[in-house]
Amino acid sequence: MEYRRTLYIALLFSLSILLFLLFGPLEAPLFILLTFTMIGWGLESFGVFWEEHGENALILSGGMVINFITAIAYGPAAAFIVAFLSDFFALRGLKKFYPLPKALFNASQISICSMLAGYVHRTLVNAGSYPILSISLSAVVYVGLNVTLMGLLVYLIGKEEYEEFIKMLPTMLLAALIPMIFMGVIGAVLYLQFGMLAVGGIIAGIIFINFTSLLLVKYRKAQIEMLLAMVKALEERDPYTKGHSERVANYAKLLARKLNMSHKKENLLYIAGLLHDIGKIGIPDEVLNKPANLTDEEFKMIMEHPIKGEEIISQFTHLGPILPYVRHHHESWDGSGYPDGLKGEEIPLEARILAIVDVYDALTTNRAYRKAYSREEALEMMKRMKGKKFDPRLLEIFFELMETGDEFKFMAG
Numbered sequence: 557m558e559y560r561r562t563l564y565i566a567l568l569f570s571l572s573i574l575l576f577l578l579f580g581p582l583e584a585p586l587f588i589l590l591t592f593t594m595i596g597w598g599l600e601s602f603g604v605f606w607e608e609h610g611e612n613a614l615i616l617s618g619g620m621v622i623n624f625i626t627a628i629a630y631g632p633a634a635a636f637i638v639a640f641l642s643d644f645f646a647l648r649g650l651k652k653f654y655p656l657p658k659a660l661f662n663a664s665q666i667s668i669c670s671m672l673a674g675y676v677h678r679t680l681v682n683a684g685s686y687p688i689l690s691i692s693l694s695a696v697v698y699v700g701l702n703v704t705l706m707g708l709l710v711y712l713i714g715k716e717e718y719e720e721f722i723k724m725l726p727t728m729l730l731a732a733l734i735p736m737i738f739m740g741v742i743g744a745v746l747y748l749q750f751g752m753l754a755v756g757g758i759i760a761g762i763i764f765i766n767f768t769s770l771l772l773v774k775y776r777k778a779q780i781e782m783l784l785a786m787v788k789a790l791e792e793r794d795p796y797t798k799g800h801s802e803r804v805a806n807y808a809k810l811l812a813r814k815l816n817m818s819h820k821k822e823n824l825l826y827i828a829g830l831l832h833d834i835g836k837i838g839i840p841d842e843v844l845n846k847p848a849n850l851t852d853e854e855f856k857m858i859m860e861h862p863i864k865g866e867e868i869i870s871q872f873t874h875l876g877p878i879l880p881y882v883r884h885h886h887e888s889w890d891g892s893g894y895p896d897g898l899k900g901e902e903i904p905l906e907a908r909i910l911a912i913v914d915v916y917d918a919l920t921t922n923r924a925y926r927k928a929y930s931r932e933e934a935l936e937m938m939k940r941m942k943g944k945k946f947d948p949r950l951l952e953i954f955f956e957l958m959e960t961g962d963e964f965k966f967m968a969g
């Protein structure tokens with residue numbers, strides 16, 4: 557697989573050079589090439605981290621706007637210089653460059669997209685098309701080609717990565733590529749009219765978008781961090797539950813992946829896993845750590861934690877989707893659970909997942925009143941609760957997951 561990927565990158569690189577030679581000579585003044593390359597480099601290097609999807613991150617960067625304007629205004633060869641150089645030398649983080657294969661791939665594929673967009677525009681204009689029509693079509697070519705070339709690389713990396721890519725594609729298109737290419741179209745039209753003045757306006761626009769999205773990302777992160785601090789405080793009170801929420805979150809994520817849930821859902825489920833017991837924060841230590849024989853009163857207190865949790869999390873608007881997962885993580889398939897006694901598929905799928913992984917982790921860790929059960933013992937006990945406490949179909953899938961040893965692969969990674 558490794559060599560196929562290298563071959564693909566080498567091929568793209570050669571193709572980009574070949575196209576550049578074919579599309580020459582350069583039609584842009586040196587000053588323009590330098591300025592655009594510098595601007596493109598700046599925008600590419602200081603993009604805003606938009607969403608995290610495991611190891612993949614969606615980064616909003618404005619480099620493609622500049623590449624696109626160059627392609628439309630100065631043709632394919634100039635677009636190659638600007639796109640290739642600004643992308644190849646783009647920074648990752650503050651000081652580091654991208655590793656060579658990745659930098660080479662990025663620069664080659666982006667410059668191919670830019671050159672072909674420029675070529676399509678030129679051909680259409682020469683054939684008498686309206687500029688706005690040909691600019692729009694070039695934008696479609698740019699994005700289409702961009703997605704295809706990226707997809708091919710991911711396909712060569714591996715099946716799993718390809719599936720992740722497909723899952724991420726709608727968000728990538730809607731949140732990053734389409735808005736940016738739209739800015740590119742507006743930028744190109746304005747540039748043809750107003751020259752450098754338009755570029756200033758466009759950069760201001762991109763910086764504004766990046767800045768607001770940065771604030772939003774930071775704000776959401778801060779909210780989740782605050783809730784996690786509460787969970788940590790909660791787990792500190794009982795040494796036996798230390799790390800429970802994180803393990804539950806990890807198992808839940810694994811199961812979500814097995815069920816082929818979207819990235820967004822997988823992430824939400826992970827957060828729900830981390831926060832599922834946050835409602836225990838109000839329960840006194842004596843009750844929380846009491847091994848057995850709870851009084852009715854105390855039991856009522858415990859049974860309220862999913863509702864309390866829901867109340868706490870509801871203060872954070874963007875966590876709205878996980879409220880039902882938290883509220884219903886103690887419901888049972890046969891309707892005997894709490895707080896609402898929901899039955900079967902009335903219980904949200906995510907809550908049914910949490911129910912399974914929550915119990916599994918509780919069984920396989922030490923408690924104040926008993927030692928941890930082994931993996932086999934725990935699974936055996938859970939099997940007996942199939943169709944009673946747990947969704948039978950989901951439980952089967954969970955067993956498969958445990959049998960294939962994916963659990964360990966995951967924990968190691």
Ligand SMILES: [Fe+2]
Nearest residue numbers: 832833885886
């Ligand atoms: Fe719970």
